[in-house]
Amino acid sequence: MRTNDLIWKKREGQELTEEELHHLIAGYVKNEIEDYQVAAWAMAVFFQGMTAKEQAALTKVMIQSGEQLDLSPIEGLKVDKHSTGGVGDLTTLLLVPLLAAMGLKVAKMSGRGLGHTGGTIDKLESIPGFRVDLGREEFIQQVRRWNLALIGQTKEMVPADGKLYELRDVTATVESIPLIASSIMSKKIAAGADVIMLDVKVGNGAFMKSLAEGRKLAKAMVQIGNQLGRRTAAVLTSMDQPLGNMIGNALEVREAIELLQPKSVEQVTDDALLLTVELAARISYLAGQSASIEEGKEKALETLCTGCALQSFRQWIEAQGGVGAVVEDPDRYLPKAQNKEVIVSAQSGYVKSLQALPIGKAASLLGAGRILKGDAIDLAAGVIIYKRQGHKVEAGEPLAEIHYNDGQHRKEALQEIAKAYEIVEEPVPAPTALLLGEVML
Template sequence: MRAYDLILKKRNGHELSKEEIDFLISNYVENKIPDYQMAALSMAIFFRGLNKEETLNLTLAMMESGDTVSLKEIPGVKVDKHSTGGVGDTTTLVLAPLVAAAGVPVAKMSGRGLGHTGGTLDKFESIPDFSTDLTIDEMISAVKNTGVAVVGQTGNLVPADKKLYALRDVTATVDSLPLIASSIMSKKLAAGADALVLDVKTGDGAFLKDLDMAIELAKNMVEIGEGAGRETVAVITDMDQPLGKAVGNALEIEEAILTLRGEGPADLEELCLELGGQMLYLADAVETVEAGKETLKRLIKDGAGLEKFKELIVVQKGNPSVVDDLSLLPKASNLISVKTTKRGYIHKIQAEAIGLAATKLGAGRETKESIIDMAVGIMLEKKVGDLVNVGDEVAIIHTNEVADSSKVKEAIDFILEAYEIKEDAIIQPKLIKGIVDKTGVKIY
């Protein structure tokens, strides 16, 4: 078997067998196939695509290219949640303890932020002394003791994806749906969960800005999950404006705590209830998704979710006092009001621009080596559908820069340009756009 022949086969539109895909991935990881040949294969896949079976086989080959995590020591059905990335996406901070409080174990591996989307690990690390550097054994022990842990990816998980993604990033082959789906799902399957709930974002602040593309990606990932023996559901959600009000690490921790108190933004709570309801349903903890939502509402109301958040902080060596005293979180030295120069209704808030503004302030990484300022970020005081007058405050910048610094001025420009204000009123857009599961696609 030669890589050349398989590249030619795919270039000509033919199906690759499981054995051929296994050969390509294993030899690429072992450096027996050079980057230039894998780049050629990626471009052939970009134009010719992969069918359902090929996509599943590619995912499994990548998953098996390194270590895999076994969560069998943890009793119960383990359900993982994955988001394709957005701005102000605070859901894991709320969901992990809330679902655990319902008796469903959550052993979550998360990532760091790069560019305009924030990273869950960075957000948790804004809690004083909180550690995300648990080993797999420590994570399993934490989940057995408290029901929940959120850690960084450790060990040699899915090395094929690391190599292949870096190559795709510089060869204009990132936006191939089969390659995106296999990249995401290989990591999720390797992390050991029994079932998966996927939050597939669509809109301005999402990787996939087109709804039809988001639906196709969701279908691909559900097919992979089901093909790998993991029950999988995808929830398609709106990212034409940031989720919630907070964009920034400590600010999002504060917003998560407020949400667990029942005092958070309505859209963030709605999404957490939907994703959490799906997680409880897949874990066989409830008979319907709606019953799962009701369970989670009760756990917010009676404070059990908040108590589980404290337990999560303790087991990961953080200071649980932040839950009762938000002033213990990192705080910016300056708060700067951003006021609109227009009158009308907010039709859209370009989420990517808000994310970039927060990154300019230091809340995110422009490169992998960037150092994050945990205290800084943006609070959105007006959202889509709101009526604003000239001079109304639409956002508050939290910064450690002086008000007339170039970074602050640039952030203000980004924020004001992000707000699309028109004369006519607008109906609040749907946050949950649809559900994709093994039975098909339901668009709302």
């Protein structure tokens, strides 16, 4: 089998077999196939696309390039959720304890933040003592006992993805939907979950800017998951404005604690909570715990409102070495920035738009994000949003607040926040479509 023949075949729009893809990917990981050859193949994929069968085969051979997590010692179905990344997206912090309190087993592997999007691992590490470096047996035992555990991604798992992504990053092939779908699903499936719920973000603060592109990616990932024996579904959700009101690692943990407090069903109005309930309902249905999505939603709301999810959150923190008392006193235990600055409105009117991307960039400039994977971050830094789309605002009234320790990029952060807000004279309706669509094949 010659690599240049496979490049030609893909260039001509033909389907590669699993055996051919294994030759290409395994050879690349072993340094037996040159970068320039795989780059040529990736560009051919960029222009010609891949069939559903081909995408599933590529995902399978990528999984086989490294270790896989065997969760069979845990009885019952194991569930997981993946978000394609956004701003103020704290749903994992809310969803994991909610699902565990509902009796579902959550065995989750998460990553760190990069660019303007936050990472769940970074957020949880703002809690003193919280560990993400659990060994395999420790991870499994924790899921058995508490129904939930979360660990960081390892280099040994799907090494083909890391190597291929680095190549795509410098060859203008990052935006290829088949390659994005295979990248995401190879890591999800290698992590061992039986049920996978995908949250595909769409909007100015998301990787997928249009609903059409988001739906295409969601469909590709769902097809891959189902073909490889996982119960998989996806929702498409808006990321035109930040999901939560606090953007930054410790700030998002603080908001999660506030949102998990006991409440009435009528008080479940925050976008982050509404989305969390929708995700929990669909996961419960996919896992066979609920007869319908609507029944799953009722179970999720009851579990959330009674405070059971908050109790599960505390158990989760303590099980992984963290200080559980952060739930009662976040001010005492979460890191706080030395500097805070309120940004006020220069005019009266209504917030027409609050763009997520500039807000995410501002938080990153203040220290909450990283440009390269190894960069240090400031767990206390970030942005608090006071006015969202549709809100009325008076001149001199607070729009947002920045938190930072290092003010080196303060001015640039303020410019980004100013760019994010558009205020007009006439009333503007608040957005009603957080959930833009779903794919359940």
